[in-house]
Amino acid sequence: MAMIAYKCPQYRVTIVDINHKRIAEWNSGKLPVYEPGLDEIVKSVKGKNLFFSTEIEKGIKDSDIIFVSVNTPTKSFGVGAGMAADLQYWEKTARQILQNAESPKIIVEKSTLPVKTALAMERILTSNNSRIHFDVLSNPEFLAEGTAIQDLENPDRVLIGSNQTENGLKARDVLVEIYKNWVPSDRIITSDIWSSELSKLVANAFLSQRISSINSISALCEKTDADITTVARAVGFDSRIGNKYLNASVGFGGSCFKKDILNLVYLCLHYGLHEVADYWEGVVKINKYQMERFVLNMLTSMFNTLTGKKISLFGFAFKANTGDTRESPAIFIAKRLVEEKAELVITDPEALQNARIDLKNIDGKVSFIEDPYDAAAGCHAIALVTEWDLYKNLDFEKIYRSMIKPAFIFDGRNILDHNRLFEIGFNIYPIGKPALTHFE
Numbered sequence: 553m554a555m556i557a558y559k560c561p562q563y564r565v566t567i568v569d570i571n572h573k574r575i576a577e578w579n580s581g582k583l584p585v586y587e588p589g590l591d592e593i594v595k596s597v598k599g600k601n602l603f604f605s606t607e608i609e610k611g612i613k614d615s616d617i618i619f620v621s622v623n624t625p626t627k628s629f630g631v632g633a634g635m636a637a638d639l640q641y642w643e644k645t646a647r648q649i650l651q652n653a654e655s656p657k658i659i660v661e662k663s664t665l666p667v668k669t670a671l672a673m674e675r676i677l678t679s680n681n682s683r684i685h686f687d688v689l690s691n692p693e694f695l696a697e698g699t700a701i702q703d704l705e706n707p708d709r710v711l712i713g714s715n716q717t718e719n720g721l722k723a724r725d726v727l728v729e730i731y732k733n734w735v736p737s738d739r740i741i742t743s744d745i746w747s748s749e750l751s752k753l754v755a756n757a758f759l760s761q762r763i764s765s766i767n768s769i770s771a772l773c774e775k776t777d778a779d780i781t782t783v784a785r786a787v788g789f790d791s792r793i794g795n796k797y798l799n800a801s802v803g804f805g806g807s808c809f810k811k812d813i814l815n816l817v818y819l820c821l822h823y824g825l826h827e828v829a830d831y832w833e834g835v836v837k838i839n840k841y842q843m844e845r846f847v848l849n850m851l852t853s854m855f856n857t858l859t860g861k862k863i864s865l866f867g868f869a870f871k872a873n874t875g876d877t878r879e880s881p882a883i884f885i886a887k888r889l890v891e892e893k894a895e896l897v898i899t900d901p902e903a904l905q906n907a908r909i910d911l912k913n914i915d916g917k918v919s920f921i922e923d924p925y926d927a928a929a930g931c932h933a934i935a936l937v938t939e940w941d942l943y944k945n946l947d948f949e950k951i952y953r954s955m956i957k958p959a960f961i962f963d964g965r966n967i968l969d970h971n972r973l974f975e976i977g978f979n980i981y982p983i984g985k986p987a988l989t990h991f992e
Protein backbone atom coordinates (compact mmCIF):
# COMPACT_ATOMS: atom_id res chain seq x y z
CA MET A 553 0.00 0.00 0.00
CA ALA A 554 2.96 2.27 0.66
CA MET A 555 4.11 1.67 -2.90
CA ILE A 556 0.65 2.51 -4.28
CA ALA A 557 0.64 5.73 -2.22
CA TYR A 558 4.14 6.53 -3.43
CA LYS A 559 3.43 5.92 -7.11
CA CYS A 560 -0.07 7.37 -7.16
CA PRO A 561 -0.26 10.70 -5.33
CA GLN A 562 -3.82 11.10 -6.62
CA TYR A 563 -5.03 8.25 -4.35
CA ARG A 564 -5.44 8.47 -0.62
CA VAL A 565 -4.39 5.25 1.10
CA THR A 566 -5.42 4.43 4.67
CA ILE A 567 -4.15 1.30 6.43
CA VAL A 568 -6.39 0.10 9.23
CA ASP A 569 -5.68 -2.64 11.75
CA ILE A 570 -7.14 -3.83 15.05
CA ASN A 571 -3.66 -3.93 16.56
CA HIS A 572 -3.17 -0.53 18.24
CA LYS A 573 0.46 -1.18 19.10
CA ARG A 574 1.28 -2.03 15.49
CA ILE A 575 -0.45 1.06 14.13
CA ALA A 576 1.34 3.24 16.71
CA GLU A 577 4.65 1.76 15.52
CA TRP A 578 3.83 2.51 11.89
CA ASN A 579 2.98 6.05 12.94
CA SER A 580 6.23 6.40 14.91
CA GLY A 581 9.68 7.07 13.49
CA LYS A 582 10.71 3.39 13.69
CA LEU A 583 8.82 0.91 11.50
CA PRO A 584 7.86 -2.43 13.07
CA VAL A 585 9.42 -4.46 10.23
CA TYR A 586 12.88 -4.43 8.71
CA GLU A 587 12.62 -4.20 4.94
CA PRO A 588 15.36 -2.46 2.93
CA GLY A 589 14.06 0.72 1.27
CA LEU A 590 10.61 0.67 2.91
CA ASP A 591 11.48 3.28 5.48
CA GLU A 592 12.25 5.92 2.86
CA ILE A 593 9.08 5.23 0.90
CA VAL A 594 6.84 5.33 3.96
CA LYS A 595 8.51 8.53 5.19
CA SER A 596 8.00 10.24 1.86
CA VAL A 597 4.23 9.63 1.77
CA LYS A 598 3.14 9.27 5.40
CA GLY A 599 0.79 12.08 6.36
CA LYS A 600 0.45 13.11 2.70
CA ASN A 601 -1.56 10.31 1.11
CA LEU A 602 -0.66 7.37 3.34
CA PHE A 603 -2.26 7.09 6.77
CA PHE A 604 -2.25 4.46 9.52
CA SER A 605 -5.25 4.16 11.77
CA THR A 606 -7.22 1.84 14.04
CA GLU A 607 -10.56 3.28 12.93
CA ILE A 608 -11.63 0.30 10.89
CA GLU A 609 -15.28 1.26 10.51
CA LYS A 610 -14.37 4.73 9.29
CA GLY A 611 -11.81 3.21 6.96
CA ILE A 612 -14.52 1.01 5.44
CA LYS A 613 -17.01 3.87 5.12
CA ASP A 614 -14.55 6.28 3.54
CA SER A 615 -12.95 3.98 0.96
CA ASP A 616 -14.01 3.01 -2.54
CA ILE A 617 -11.52 0.15 -2.78
CA ILE A 618 -10.65 -2.11 0.15
CA PHE A 619 -7.60 -4.39 0.01
CA VAL A 620 -8.09 -7.21 2.50
CA SER A 621 -4.73 -8.41 3.78
CA VAL A 622 -5.65 -10.16 7.01
CA ASN A 623 -3.61 -13.18 8.02
CA THR A 624 -4.66 -16.66 6.98
CA PRO A 625 -2.52 -18.98 9.11
CA THR A 626 -2.67 -22.76 8.86
CA LYS A 627 -5.63 -24.02 10.85
CA SER A 628 -4.59 -25.41 14.21
CA PHE A 629 -7.89 -27.07 15.14
CA GLY A 630 -10.76 -29.15 13.80
CA VAL A 631 -11.17 -30.26 10.20
CA GLY A 632 -8.04 -29.65 8.14
CA ALA A 633 -5.89 -28.86 11.21
CA GLY A 634 -2.25 -28.50 10.23
CA MET A 635 -3.11 -28.04 6.56
CA ALA A 636 -6.11 -25.92 5.66
CA ALA A 637 -6.11 -22.14 5.92
CA ASP A 638 -7.81 -20.62 8.93
CA LEU A 639 -10.29 -18.25 7.37
CA GLN A 640 -11.86 -16.80 10.51
CA TYR A 641 -10.19 -13.38 10.16
CA TRP A 642 -11.08 -13.22 6.52
CA GLU A 643 -14.75 -13.95 7.19
CA LYS A 644 -14.91 -11.50 10.12
CA THR A 645 -13.56 -8.82 7.82
CA ALA A 646 -16.19 -9.58 5.17
CA ARG A 647 -18.92 -9.23 7.77
CA GLN A 648 -17.44 -6.02 9.09
CA ILE A 649 -17.35 -4.54 5.60
CA LEU A 650 -20.97 -5.52 5.06
CA GLN A 651 -22.03 -3.93 8.36
CA ASN A 652 -20.30 -0.63 7.79
CA ALA A 653 -20.37 0.03 4.06
CA GLU A 654 -22.64 2.87 2.96
CA SER A 655 -21.55 3.05 -0.69
CA PRO A 656 -20.48 0.60 -3.44
CA LYS A 657 -17.02 -0.89 -2.96
CA ILE A 658 -14.43 -2.95 -4.73
CA ILE A 659 -13.03 -5.58 -2.40
CA VAL A 660 -9.57 -6.81 -3.33
CA GLU A 661 -8.41 -10.14 -1.97
CA LYS A 662 -4.72 -9.59 -1.17
CA SER A 663 -4.21 -12.31 1.45
CA THR A 664 -3.17 -15.66 0.01
CA LEU A 665 -6.26 -17.81 0.14
CA PRO A 666 -7.37 -21.20 -1.07
CA VAL A 667 -9.26 -21.31 -4.30
CA LYS A 668 -12.86 -20.14 -4.18
CA THR A 669 -12.50 -17.89 -1.15
CA ALA A 670 -13.55 -14.84 -3.12
CA LEU A 671 -16.80 -16.64 -3.82
CA ALA A 672 -17.37 -17.04 -0.08
CA MET A 673 -16.61 -13.36 0.41
CA GLU A 674 -19.10 -12.45 -2.30
CA ARG A 675 -21.77 -14.63 -0.71
CA ILE A 676 -21.33 -12.93 2.65
CA LEU A 677 -21.40 -9.50 1.08
CA THR A 678 -24.64 -10.18 -0.75
CA SER A 679 -26.21 -12.16 2.12
CA ASN A 680 -28.72 -9.69 3.54
CA ASN A 681 -29.87 -8.37 0.19
CA SER A 682 -27.91 -5.23 0.89
CA ARG A 683 -28.59 -2.53 -1.66
CA ILE A 684 -24.94 -1.78 -1.76
CA HIS A 685 -23.04 -3.27 -4.66
CA PHE A 686 -19.75 -5.06 -4.01
CA ASP A 687 -17.28 -6.39 -6.55
CA VAL A 688 -14.68 -8.87 -5.36
CA LEU A 689 -11.32 -9.12 -7.10
CA SER A 690 -8.34 -11.36 -6.52
CA ASN A 691 -4.94 -9.64 -6.66
CA PRO A 692 -2.32 -11.94 -5.14
CA GLU A 693 0.97 -10.50 -3.96
CA PHE A 694 4.20 -11.98 -5.30
CA LEU A 695 6.79 -9.86 -3.48
CA ALA A 696 9.49 -11.61 -1.47
CA GLU A 697 10.73 -10.28 1.86
CA GLY A 698 14.07 -8.54 1.79
CA THR A 699 13.53 -7.50 -1.85
CA ALA A 700 9.98 -6.23 -1.42
CA ILE A 701 10.60 -2.73 -2.71
CA GLN A 702 12.40 -3.93 -5.85
CA ASP A 703 9.69 -6.56 -6.44
CA LEU A 704 6.93 -3.98 -6.07
CA GLU A 705 8.58 -1.33 -8.20
CA ASN A 706 9.47 -3.71 -10.96
CA PRO A 707 7.20 -6.76 -10.70
CA ASP A 708 7.50 -9.71 -13.10
CA ARG A 709 3.74 -9.49 -13.29
CA VAL A 710 0.67 -8.18 -11.53
CA LEU A 711 -2.23 -10.61 -11.55
CA ILE A 712 -5.83 -9.49 -11.27
CA GLY A 713 -8.72 -11.94 -11.25
CA SER A 714 -12.30 -10.79 -11.62
CA ASN A 715 -15.75 -12.05 -12.42
CA GLN A 716 -16.21 -12.04 -16.16
CA THR A 717 -19.43 -10.01 -15.86
CA GLU A 718 -19.83 -6.40 -16.93
CA ASN A 719 -19.50 -5.17 -13.34
CA GLY A 720 -16.62 -7.53 -12.62
CA LEU A 721 -14.67 -6.33 -15.63
CA LYS A 722 -15.36 -2.70 -14.74
CA ALA A 723 -14.01 -3.25 -11.24
CA ARG A 724 -10.99 -5.02 -12.66
CA ASP A 725 -10.24 -2.01 -14.88
CA VAL A 726 -10.28 0.28 -11.84
CA LEU A 727 -7.52 -1.78 -10.27
CA VAL A 728 -5.61 -2.08 -13.54
CA GLU A 729 -5.61 1.74 -13.72
CA ILE A 730 -3.90 1.94 -10.33
CA TYR A 731 -1.07 -0.41 -11.30
CA LYS A 732 -0.70 1.25 -14.70
CA ASN A 733 0.76 4.26 -12.86
CA TRP A 734 4.07 2.41 -12.82
CA VAL A 735 3.72 -1.16 -14.14
CA PRO A 736 3.92 -1.64 -17.95
CA SER A 737 0.58 -2.86 -19.33
CA ASP A 738 2.03 -6.08 -20.73
CA ARG A 739 2.95 -7.15 -17.20
CA ILE A 740 -0.57 -6.76 -15.88
CA ILE A 741 -2.28 -10.10 -16.37
CA THR A 742 -6.01 -10.47 -15.97
CA SER A 743 -7.99 -13.65 -15.50
CA ASP A 744 -11.00 -15.16 -13.83
CA ILE A 745 -10.93 -15.12 -10.03
CA TRP A 746 -10.35 -18.82 -9.43
CA SER A 747 -7.36 -19.05 -11.74
CA SER A 748 -5.84 -16.00 -10.06
CA GLU A 749 -6.25 -17.47 -6.57
CA LEU A 750 -4.83 -20.80 -7.65
CA SER A 751 -1.87 -19.22 -9.48
CA LYS A 752 -0.62 -17.71 -6.25
CA LEU A 753 -0.52 -21.10 -4.49
CA VAL A 754 1.03 -22.74 -7.52
CA ALA A 755 3.75 -20.09 -7.92
CA ASN A 756 4.86 -20.66 -4.33
CA ALA A 757 4.57 -24.42 -4.75
CA PHE A 758 6.83 -24.34 -7.85
CA LEU A 759 9.42 -22.11 -6.14
CA SER A 760 9.63 -24.33 -3.08
CA GLN A 761 9.63 -27.43 -5.24
CA ARG A 762 12.81 -26.16 -6.89
CA ILE A 763 14.46 -25.70 -3.51
CA SER A 764 13.43 -29.17 -2.36
CA SER A 765 14.62 -30.62 -5.66
CA ILE A 766 18.09 -29.14 -5.31
CA ASN A 767 18.21 -29.96 -1.59
CA SER A 768 17.32 -33.59 -2.28
CA ILE A 769 20.21 -33.76 -4.75
CA SER A 770 22.52 -32.14 -2.18
CA ALA A 771 22.06 -35.27 -0.05
CA LEU A 772 23.16 -37.42 -2.99
CA CYS A 773 26.16 -35.14 -3.64
CA GLU A 774 27.33 -35.55 -0.06
CA LYS A 775 27.30 -39.33 -0.46
CA THR A 776 29.07 -39.32 -3.82
CA ASP A 777 31.54 -36.41 -3.53
CA ALA A 778 29.83 -34.45 -6.29
CA ASP A 779 29.48 -30.70 -5.77
CA ILE A 780 25.94 -29.30 -5.61
CA THR A 781 27.05 -25.83 -6.76
CA THR A 782 28.54 -27.28 -9.93
CA VAL A 783 25.48 -29.45 -10.54
CA ALA A 784 23.07 -26.53 -9.96
CA ARG A 785 25.10 -24.31 -12.29
CA ALA A 786 25.25 -26.91 -15.03
CA VAL A 787 21.55 -27.65 -14.75
CA GLY A 788 20.56 -23.99 -14.45
CA PHE A 789 22.41 -23.07 -17.63
CA ASP A 790 19.65 -24.83 -19.54
CA SER A 791 17.46 -21.85 -20.42
CA ARG A 792 14.37 -24.00 -20.02
CA ILE A 793 15.32 -24.62 -16.39
CA GLY A 794 16.97 -21.29 -15.46
CA ASN A 795 19.39 -20.61 -12.64
CA LYS A 796 17.20 -19.06 -9.96
CA TYR A 797 16.06 -20.77 -6.76
CA LEU A 798 18.66 -23.48 -7.09
CA ASN A 799 20.73 -22.59 -4.03
CA ALA A 800 20.95 -25.66 -1.83
CA SER A 801 20.31 -24.70 1.75
CA VAL A 802 19.49 -25.88 5.20
CA GLY A 803 15.85 -25.75 4.03
CA PHE A 804 13.33 -23.12 3.12
CA GLY A 805 11.42 -21.11 5.70
CA GLY A 806 9.13 -18.13 5.77
CA SER A 807 5.48 -17.65 6.42
CA CYS A 808 4.35 -18.66 2.94
CA PHE A 809 5.94 -21.66 1.28
CA LYS A 810 4.99 -24.39 3.72
CA LYS A 811 1.60 -22.89 4.45
CA ASP A 812 0.72 -22.49 0.79
CA ILE A 813 1.83 -25.98 -0.20
CA LEU A 814 -0.12 -27.52 2.64
CA ASN A 815 -3.09 -25.53 1.46
CA LEU A 816 -2.64 -26.91 -2.01
CA VAL A 817 -2.34 -30.43 -0.59
CA TYR A 818 -5.52 -29.93 1.37
CA LEU A 819 -7.37 -28.70 -1.69
CA CYS A 820 -6.25 -31.73 -3.68
CA LEU A 821 -7.34 -34.07 -0.90
CA HIS A 822 -10.68 -32.29 -0.75
CA TYR A 823 -11.19 -33.02 -4.44
CA GLY A 824 -10.05 -36.63 -4.05
CA LEU A 825 -6.76 -36.08 -5.92
CA HIS A 826 -4.62 -38.18 -3.60
CA GLU A 827 -1.69 -38.69 -5.97
CA VAL A 828 -1.46 -34.96 -6.64
CA ALA A 829 -1.62 -34.24 -2.91
CA ASP A 830 1.16 -36.77 -2.22
CA TYR A 831 3.33 -35.24 -4.93
CA TRP A 832 3.20 -31.75 -3.41
CA GLU A 833 3.44 -32.97 0.15
CA GLY A 834 6.78 -34.45 -0.87
CA VAL A 835 8.18 -30.92 -1.16
CA VAL A 836 7.46 -30.24 2.50
CA LYS A 837 8.77 -33.66 3.53
CA ILE A 838 12.09 -33.10 1.79
CA ASN A 839 12.37 -29.72 3.47
CA LYS A 840 12.00 -31.28 6.90
CA TYR A 841 14.41 -34.04 5.93
CA GLN A 842 16.97 -31.41 4.91
CA MET A 843 16.79 -29.63 8.27
CA GLU A 844 16.96 -32.93 10.13
CA ARG A 845 19.91 -34.02 7.99
CA PHE A 846 21.76 -30.82 8.89
CA VAL A 847 21.40 -31.53 12.61
CA LEU A 848 22.34 -35.20 12.19
CA ASN A 849 25.41 -34.20 10.22
CA MET A 850 26.46 -31.95 13.08
CA LEU A 851 25.91 -34.72 15.57
CA THR A 852 27.86 -37.38 13.69
CA SER A 853 30.69 -35.03 12.70
CA MET A 854 31.18 -33.86 16.25
CA PHE A 855 31.90 -37.38 17.48
CA ASN A 856 28.26 -38.40 18.04
CA THR A 857 27.61 -36.21 21.02
CA LEU A 858 26.61 -32.61 21.38
CA THR A 859 25.96 -32.77 25.11
CA GLY A 860 27.46 -29.73 26.80
CA LYS A 861 28.98 -28.48 23.54
CA LYS A 862 28.61 -24.82 22.78
CA ILE A 863 27.30 -24.05 19.31
CA SER A 864 26.77 -20.64 17.77
CA LEU A 865 23.94 -20.23 15.25
CA PHE A 866 24.95 -17.58 12.74
CA GLY A 867 21.62 -16.16 11.64
CA PHE A 868 18.11 -16.83 12.83
CA ALA A 869 15.99 -15.07 10.18
CA PHE A 870 14.43 -17.36 7.56
CA LYS A 871 16.57 -15.60 4.96
CA ALA A 872 18.90 -12.61 4.73
CA ASN A 873 17.75 -8.99 4.79
CA THR A 874 14.78 -9.57 7.01
CA GLY A 875 14.15 -9.84 10.74
CA ASP A 876 11.33 -12.31 10.07
CA THR A 877 11.78 -15.72 11.68
CA ARG A 878 8.46 -17.34 10.83
CA GLU A 879 9.03 -21.02 9.96
CA SER A 880 12.75 -20.29 9.94
CA PRO A 881 14.86 -23.47 9.73
CA ALA A 882 16.80 -21.93 12.63
CA ILE A 883 13.89 -22.63 14.98
CA PHE A 884 13.80 -26.33 14.10
CA ILE A 885 17.59 -26.61 14.30
CA ALA A 886 17.82 -24.75 17.61
CA LYS A 887 15.19 -27.00 19.17
CA ARG A 888 16.83 -30.16 17.92
CA LEU A 889 20.29 -29.07 19.12
CA VAL A 890 18.91 -28.27 22.55
CA GLU A 891 17.30 -31.73 22.63
CA GLU A 892 20.83 -33.05 22.11
CA LYS A 893 21.77 -30.94 25.16
CA ALA A 894 23.99 -28.53 23.28
CA GLU A 895 24.35 -24.99 24.58
CA LEU A 896 23.33 -22.38 21.98
CA VAL A 897 24.53 -18.86 21.31
CA ILE A 898 22.35 -17.15 18.73
CA THR A 899 23.43 -14.18 16.69
CA ASP A 900 21.61 -12.28 13.94
CA PRO A 901 21.77 -8.62 12.88
CA GLU A 902 17.99 -8.16 12.70
CA ALA A 903 16.15 -11.15 14.11
CA LEU A 904 17.25 -11.49 17.73
CA GLN A 905 14.06 -9.99 19.11
CA ASN A 906 11.95 -12.52 17.23
CA ALA A 907 14.40 -15.32 18.08
CA ARG A 908 13.91 -14.62 21.78
CA ILE A 909 10.14 -14.97 21.36
CA ASP A 910 10.45 -18.14 19.24
CA LEU A 911 12.65 -19.84 21.82
CA LYS A 912 11.12 -18.47 25.00
CA ASN A 913 9.79 -21.84 26.14
CA ILE A 914 12.83 -23.83 25.19
CA ASP A 915 14.20 -26.01 27.93
CA GLY A 916 17.95 -25.54 27.66
CA LYS A 917 20.82 -23.11 27.67
CA VAL A 918 20.34 -20.45 24.99
CA SER A 919 21.81 -16.96 24.83
CA PHE A 920 21.45 -14.15 22.30
CA ILE A 921 24.43 -12.03 21.30
CA GLU A 922 24.40 -9.44 18.55
CA ASP A 923 28.14 -9.39 17.84
CA PRO A 924 29.15 -12.52 15.85
CA TYR A 925 32.70 -12.46 17.27
CA ASP A 926 31.39 -12.53 20.84
CA ALA A 927 28.83 -15.16 19.84
CA ALA A 928 31.49 -17.53 18.45
CA ALA A 929 34.01 -17.08 21.25
CA GLY A 930 34.35 -20.21 23.37
CA CYS A 931 32.17 -22.30 21.01
CA HIS A 932 32.91 -25.74 19.58
CA ALA A 933 31.05 -25.05 16.35
CA ILE A 934 29.35 -22.46 14.20
CA ALA A 935 26.23 -23.39 12.26
CA LEU A 936 25.54 -20.81 9.59
CA VAL A 937 21.79 -20.79 9.02
CA THR A 938 21.05 -17.42 7.36
CA GLU A 939 22.98 -16.10 4.37
CA TRP A 940 23.67 -12.58 5.73
CA ASP A 941 26.39 -10.88 3.67
CA LEU A 942 28.15 -9.74 6.82
CA TYR A 943 29.11 -13.34 7.63
CA LYS A 944 31.13 -13.61 4.43
CA ASN A 945 33.53 -10.88 5.45
CA LEU A 946 34.23 -11.70 9.07
CA ASP A 947 37.79 -12.07 10.36
CA PHE A 948 37.68 -15.87 10.65
CA GLU A 949 41.25 -16.08 11.90
CA LYS A 950 40.21 -14.09 14.92
CA ILE A 951 37.11 -16.26 15.30
CA TYR A 952 39.19 -19.45 15.02
CA ARG A 953 41.55 -18.27 17.76
CA SER A 954 38.62 -17.67 20.10
CA MET A 955 36.95 -21.07 19.60
CA ILE A 956 37.46 -24.46 21.24
CA LYS A 957 39.47 -26.88 19.05
CA PRO A 958 38.82 -28.80 16.93
CA ALA A 959 36.64 -25.99 15.60
CA PHE A 960 33.76 -26.80 13.23
CA ILE A 961 31.78 -24.74 10.74
CA PHE A 962 28.57 -26.10 9.25
CA ASP A 963 27.75 -23.83 6.35
CA GLY A 964 24.01 -24.29 5.82
CA ARG A 965 24.01 -21.78 2.97
CA ASN A 966 27.31 -22.44 1.18
CA ILE A 967 28.27 -18.77 1.33
CA LEU A 968 31.67 -19.00 3.02
CA ASP A 969 35.08 -19.51 1.42
CA HIS A 970 35.50 -23.13 2.46
CA ASN A 971 39.10 -23.65 1.30
CA ARG A 972 40.31 -20.56 3.12
CA LEU A 973 38.52 -21.55 6.32
CA PHE A 974 40.00 -25.01 6.06
CA GLU A 975 43.48 -23.48 5.75
CA ILE A 976 42.85 -21.42 8.87
CA GLY A 977 42.23 -24.68 10.70
CA PHE A 978 38.48 -25.17 10.73
CA ASN A 979 36.75 -28.42 9.84
CA ILE A 980 34.20 -27.42 7.22
CA TYR A 981 30.90 -29.08 6.44
CA PRO A 982 29.08 -27.42 3.53
CA ILE A 983 25.74 -28.52 2.04
CA GLY A 984 26.05 -30.92 -0.89
CA LYS A 985 29.85 -30.84 -1.12
CA PRO A 986 32.63 -32.95 0.33
CA ALA A 987 33.55 -31.95 3.88
CA LEU A 988 37.04 -30.49 4.43
CA THR A 989 38.43 -31.88 7.64
CA HIS A 990 41.78 -32.18 9.37
CA PHE A 991 40.95 -35.64 10.69
CA GLU A 992 42.56 -38.80 9.30
Ligand code: UGA
Pocket residue numbers: 664693694695696697698756759763796797798799800801802803804805806807808809870871872
Ligand atom coordinates in the same frame (compact mmCIF):
# COMPACT_ATOMS: atom_id res chain seq x y z
C1 UGA B 1 8.05 -16.15 -1.20
C2 UGA B 1 8.01 -15.98 -2.73
O1 UGA B 1 9.33 -15.90 -3.25
C3 UGA B 1 7.25 -14.72 -3.12
O2 UGA B 1 7.13 -14.65 -4.54
C4 UGA B 1 5.86 -14.76 -2.49
O3 UGA B 1 5.14 -13.58 -2.78
C5 UGA B 1 6.01 -14.89 -0.99
O4 UGA B 1 6.72 -16.09 -0.68
C6 UGA B 1 4.65 -14.89 -0.38
O5 UGA B 1 3.84 -15.76 -0.72
O6 UGA B 1 4.34 -13.98 0.40
P1 UGA B 1 9.55 -15.13 0.75
O7 UGA B 1 8.90 -16.18 1.61
O8 UGA B 1 9.60 -13.74 1.26
O9 UGA B 1 8.81 -15.06 -0.69
O10 UGA B 1 11.05 -15.56 0.50
P2 UGA B 1 11.89 -16.32 -0.61
O11 UGA B 1 12.94 -15.41 -1.08
O12 UGA B 1 11.06 -16.95 -1.66
O13 UGA B 1 12.61 -17.44 0.23
C7 UGA B 1 11.88 -18.48 0.90
C8 UGA B 1 12.83 -19.45 1.56
O14 UGA B 1 13.52 -20.23 0.58
C9 UGA B 1 13.93 -18.79 2.39
O15 UGA B 1 14.11 -19.53 3.57
C10 UGA B 1 15.14 -18.86 1.50
O16 UGA B 1 16.35 -18.82 2.20
C11 UGA B 1 14.91 -20.20 0.82
N1 UGA B 1 15.63 -20.36 -0.45
C12 UGA B 1 15.37 -19.54 -1.51
C13 UGA B 1 16.56 -21.38 -0.61
O17 UGA B 1 16.80 -22.17 0.34
N2 UGA B 1 17.21 -21.54 -1.80
C14 UGA B 1 16.96 -20.73 -2.86
O18 UGA B 1 17.59 -20.93 -3.94
C15 UGA B 1 16.04 -19.71 -2.72
